[in-house]
Amino acid sequence: EADIYQTPRYLVIGTGKKITLECSQTMGHDKMYWYQQDPGMELHLIHYSYGVNSTEKGDLSSESTVSRIRTEHFPLTLESARPSHTSQYLCASSELTLTEAFFGQGTRLTVV
């Protein structure tokens, strides 16, 4: 069973609020990822990290930011939430040489 955790599972928040989505893994994986899953269910990579102090933009442009201060922790922050940020956010991790990725349960964000 994958040991990767996301909190909160569900979040409803007002426009303009700052939010941080948490993601932690206990597998010692170097690589971590954030995917955005839109209402049509497609997954788009928005951020990834190769390790501590490494962050990269993904294939889909996002107003969110990430940080990687500890290996096990990869939080995603939105400074000012907007209704267009409403989506499902999935965190994943893998070893540095990607042969399999493990996913968290996701955070469903609704901005009203």
Added chain:
Amino acid sequence: AQTVTQSQPEMSVQEAETVTLSCTYDTSESDYYLFWYKQPPSRQMILVIRQEAYKQQNATENRFSVNFQKAAKSFSLKISDSQLGDAAMYFCAYIYGNKLVFGAGTILRVKS
């Protein structure tokens, strides 16, 4: 462009019967990994099966098997003896640039 195409947005299968989900992909790499992931209504993505492109033998995991046609760049998933618990969204994916690239997904409904 490196893409994954799942041409069936939705499929239905009767319990205990067999269903095949289609996937085609486009890559210029000669060696790569292909995956089928399952996302049940609880939302956590789970790896169903993995295929290494240099292996000619099709991967199998219990009731799940793949038909990997490297020249045709086709990677279909066969689910035998379908169960109610198989109902989920299924994503085909492969690794490109050390990142997972996903198809749009196929919703599988299982009828009792």
